Amino acid sequence: MNHFTLNYKPLGAYALLIEWPNKIDPSILDEIISLQASIESELGDVITETVNAYNSLTIIFKEEAISIMVLKERVSQIHSLGITQKQTKKKTWKIPVCYDEGFGIDLKEIANEKKCSVKDIIDMHTGPRYLVYFTGFLPGFLYLGGLPTTLVIPRKSSPRLQIIKGAVAIGGQQTGIYPAESPGGWNIIGNSPLEFFNPAQDPPCFSKAGDYLKFYAIDSMAHQKIKEEVEAGKFEIESESE
Amino acid sequence: MKGYVEVLSPGLYSSIQDSGRIGYRKYGVPPSGTMDKKSAKLANHLVNNSPEAAVMEITLHGPKLLFSVSTQICITGADISPRLNDESISSNKIINIAADDTLSFGLLHFGARCYLAVKGGFQTEKIMGSHSYFSPVSAHSTIRKGDRLPIKAYQSIEKYYSTVRLDNLLFTSSKIRCSLGPEFDVLNDQDKKSIFKSSFTITKDNNRMGYRLEGTPLTYPTDYNMLTSSVLPGTVQLTPSGQLIVLMQDCQTTGGYPRILQLKQAGINILAQKKSSNIITFESD
Numbered sequence: 001m002n003h004f005t006l007n008y009k010p011l012g013a014y015a016l017l018i019e020w021p022n023k024i025d026p027s028i029l030d031e032i033i034s035l036q037a038s039i040e041s042e043l044g045d046v047i048t049e050t051v052n053a054y055n056s057l058t059i060i061f062k063e064e065a066i067s068i069m070v071l072k073e074r075v076s077q078i079h080s081l082g083i084t085q086k087q088t089k090k091k092t093w094k095i096p097v098c099y100d101e102g103f104g105i106d107l108k109e110i111a112n113e114k115k116c117s118v119k120d121i122i123d124m125h126t127g128p129r130y131l132v133y134f135t136g137f138l139p140g141f142l143y144l145g146g147l148p149t150t151l152v153i154p155r156k157s158s159p160r161l162q163i164i165k166g167a168v169a170i171g172g173q174q175t176g177i178y179p180a181e182s183p184g185g186w187n188i189i190g191n192s193p194l195e196f197f198n199p200a201q202d203p204p205c206f207s208k209a210g211d212y213l214k215f216y217a218i219d220s221m222a223h224q225k226i227k228e229e230v231e232a233g234k235f236e237i238e239s240e241s242e
Numbered sequence: 243m244k245g246y247v248e249v250l251s252p253g254l255y256s257s258i259q260d261s262g263r264i265g266y267r268k269y270g271v272p273p274s275g276t277m278d279k280k281s282a283k284l285a286n287h288l289v290n291n292s293p294e295a296a297v298m299e300i301t302l303h304g305p306k307l308l309f310s311v312s313t314q315i316c317i318t319g320a321d322i323s324p325r326l327n328d329e330s331i332s333s334n335k336i337i338n339i340a341a342d343d344t345l346s347f348g349l350l351h352f353g354a355r356c357y358l359a360v361k362g363g364f365q366t367e368k369i370m371g372s373h374s375y376f377s378p379v380s381a382h383s384t385i386r387k388g389d390r391l392p393i394k395a396y397q398s399i400e401k402y403y404s405t406v407r408l409d410n411l412l413f414t415s416s417k418i419r420c421s422l423g424p425e426f427d428v429l430n431d432q433d434k435k436s437i438f439k440s441s442f443t444i445t446k447d448n449n450r451m452g453y454r455l456e457g458t459p460l461t462y463p464t465d466y467n468m469l470t471s472s473v474l475p476g477t478v479q480l481t482p483s484g485q486l487i488v489l490m491q492d493c494q495t496t497g498g499y500p501r502i503l504q505l506k507q508a509g510i511n512i513l514a515q516k517k518s519s520n521i522i523t524f525e526s527d
Contacts, residue, residue, distance in 0.1 A: 009424040012504035015474055017424050022469060051267045051472045053496050058472035060267075135270040136470065136496030139378060143470065143496075180378050197269070199369050199379045205269045 004031060006079060008072050014048075014063045016071055020055040024145055026131055032057050033210045038078050046071070052209055053134050054143070092129055092212040094238040095177075095192055097168050098223035099125075103191035110153060110170075110187055122217055124148050125168075125189060129212040130175065140179035140197025140205050144213060147175045159185035166191045168215070190217075193227035194237060206237060243395035245311025245341075247360070249385050253305035253347070255449075256385045258364050259491075260296040263372035263379070267495045273475065274374035275491050277450060277514035278355055279507060280412060281319035285359035288316040288336055288406070295363030296373035298385070300356045302517065304347020305385065307358075309339045311395035314361045320353025320413075320515060334406050338398040352413045353515040362394035376492055411512075417525045418509040423478060425468065425500035433460045437502070438524055442486065446518045450492040453513060455522070459484025466500070473497040476505030478524075488513060 007019040018035075020028045032052050039059060040050060046066040051058045061071055099107065099122045111118045130144040137143075147170065155171040163169070163184045168177050171186030178184060179196035192215075198204050207213065218226070229235035259282070262275025276282035276299055286295050298305075304322045317324050317333045324331050325346050331337055333356075339345075345358075366373050369380055377383045385391065429437065440457050447454040462482045473479070477489045479499035488505065489497070490513075503524060505513065516522060 010421065010504075011424060011472065011501070012421060012474060012476060013506065015472075017472065019424075019471075022467075024469065049265050049267055051495060053471045054469040056469075056471045058474075060474075134496065135268060137270060137494055139266075139270045141270055197378065202370075203269065204266070204271070204370065209268070 004028065006076070008076070010068055011058060013068075014061055016059045016061065016068055016075070018057045018059070018075065022055060024054050024133070026145070028055055029131065029133055029210060035075075035079055039075060042078060043071070043074060051134075053136065090210050090212065090242045091207070091239045092214055092242075093207050094240075095194060095213050095215050096218045096222065096226055097126075097190040097192045097215045098218050098220055099190040100220045100223075102220065103167070103223075104189045106156075106187040107189050110189065113153065114150070121151070121189065124151050125170070125175070126215045126217055129214050132207050132209055132211045132213065134209050135205060138179055138182055138197075139199075142176060142196070142207065142213070144175055147173055149173075151175070153187055155185040156187060159183055160188075163188065164191070166193060166196075168192055191223065193223050193230055194235075195230055243311060244365075244392060245309070245313070245395045246390040246392050247364075248308040248310065249387055249389040249391070250306040250308055250344070252385045252387055252389075253300055254303040255301040256305045257299055257375040257383060257450075258296050258366050258373055258385070258391065259299045259375065260363075260373045261294040262491070263370055263374055263376070266370050267472075270495050271370065271379060272376060272492050272495060274372065274376040274379075274450075276357065277491050278319055278357070278412070278511045280511045281355070281515075282357045282359075284334065284406065285316045285318040285357040286363070288318075288334070289314050289359050289361040291359060291361065291363050295359065296366060297360075298358040298364065298391075300347070300358060302350055302354060304356070306344065306346040309341065309343045309345070309393075310390075311341050311393070312398055313339050313393060313396045314399065315339055315345070316359045317356055318359075319356040321351040322356050323348030323351065324356075334408060336399070340398065354517040355514055360393045361396050365392040365394065413515055415512055416516075416520070416522045418513055418522050419506040419525050419527065420476075420478065420503040420509055421506065422526060423501035423503045425480075426502055428463045428466060428480070428500045429502065430461050430463075436460070438526055441521045441523055444516050444518055444520045444522065448516075448518060450490055452490050452493055453488045453516075455486045455488065457485070460486070463500075468498055468500055470496050470498040471501075473501065474504070476507070476510045477501050478503035478505065490514070 130146040168190040169186035262273040442455040442457040
């Protein structure tokens with residue numbers, strides 16, 4: 001662990017930005033998550049919160065409790081001592097997706113473009129496990145890594161003004177689920193009946209950075225049934241721990 | 243005793259805000275909270291509230307509000323001609339409210355956002371540690387006609403002699419204090435100087451999420467590929483068109499555009515009191 005050289009930069013007066021090499025890489029994410037856990041347990045009294053992204057960790061700290069210089073030193077000590085924090089168990093969440101035409105409004109066009117069948121697209125999308133790098137853009141929007149290169153497709157030239165909640169989409173090298181109705185420029189291939197953000201629950205999201213998602217295809221009847229169970233608080237998402 | 247403030251008309255964009263939602267950025271939830279922290283703090287201070295108490299943030303056109311119980315209020319920030327039962331009232335001063343009093347607003351004289359503090363703070367629902375409205379965390383982003391916002395009842399007070407000295411720079415200054423952002427160096431040498439010499443106009447795309455600015459375009463670096471990373475209120479992003487966006491309290495937690503500058507809190511306060519077509523300059527220290 002911790003074989004990466006880190007770069008420290010201020011982000012204003014009360015945030016310290018820590019950067020890893022400029023690439024999307026599961027081993028970078030592992031190190032970020034470990035360092036984040038160590039910092040939160042060792043510096044909990046002087047920091048407000050931490051936010052990770054693909055290759056960065058931002059520490060928002062209490063200006064009155066610590067200076068940015070001292071914080072940087074403490075973090076760099078924690079990093080150089082080696083990260084002893086135990087990794088929390090990684091989960092793989094099974095995510096039901098209905099790829100029917102009514103939901104997957106761009107599926108046919110993508111299949112035409114890729115010169116394959118709609119079923120091929122669905123098989124490619126449900127094949128891999130996707131790594132959750134972080135949550136951003138919208139509450140509960142997961143940045144996922146691991147889209148097969150065969151599914152890489154440009155974003156729509158003009159974004160749609162309204163994409164429905166639960167829409168499963170691909171765009172560029174990414175795939176994602178819209179946790180709420182939103183404008184968006186990705187290609188819509190299906191819909192998941194799960195809640196990806198629920199402010200009434202703590203935590204409001206079931207998955208976290210470092211977990212995996214695996215999609216599986218369901219028909220529209222099952223979609224409706226799961227949606228009702230989710231709304232009634234009766235649906236349990238299937239998961240496997242490593 | 244408990245009472246409420248009934249919304250007779252909501253105004254243009256009025257919401258309940260406090261010091262913000264802390265600890266939920268990792269779920270993609272923005273901090274929210276008051277935009278002009280200085281004015282909000284002053285309003286709370288004058289009615290003897292804690293600085294974290296929930297206030298109403300009122301934007302450009304004010305609401306019409308009916309109080310069900312007696313209390314004290316204070317209005318700070320933008321001057322939107324506040325009136326109590328059709329009599330003009332002063333800002334930055336404790337005002338006694340009797341049951342069935344109506345508070346309304348008129349013409350905007352200066353600023354963009356005004357703050358209404360009620361003694362004890364608005365007692366609206368706390369979600370994920372904060373009273374701040376932000377959909378989809380809260381059900382709505384603004385107050386709506388017919389809403390009854392819970393407050394506490396207080397006896398009126400006899401006399402109040404406190405005076406506050408106000409710093410008018412909050413409304414008159416167009417200089418926005420900032421420090422350099424993590425990607426300041428993507429600017430070319432000429433733009434590194436011109437960004438502090440040029441004026442930027444606030445476009446009509448300005449709200450609690452961010453302010454889009456318009457100025458002489460800066461050069462966006464060619465073949466530049468930044469990975470999405472954290473952004474904060476006050477982060478100034480350079481977009482591929484060469485124009486700048488200043489992120490505000492309801493901004494996304496992460497973004498993929500270079501972070502050129504980071505506003506100081508004093509700069510955010512000043513910007514929060516600006517509106518479309520106002521002109522600003524950036525000042526680095």
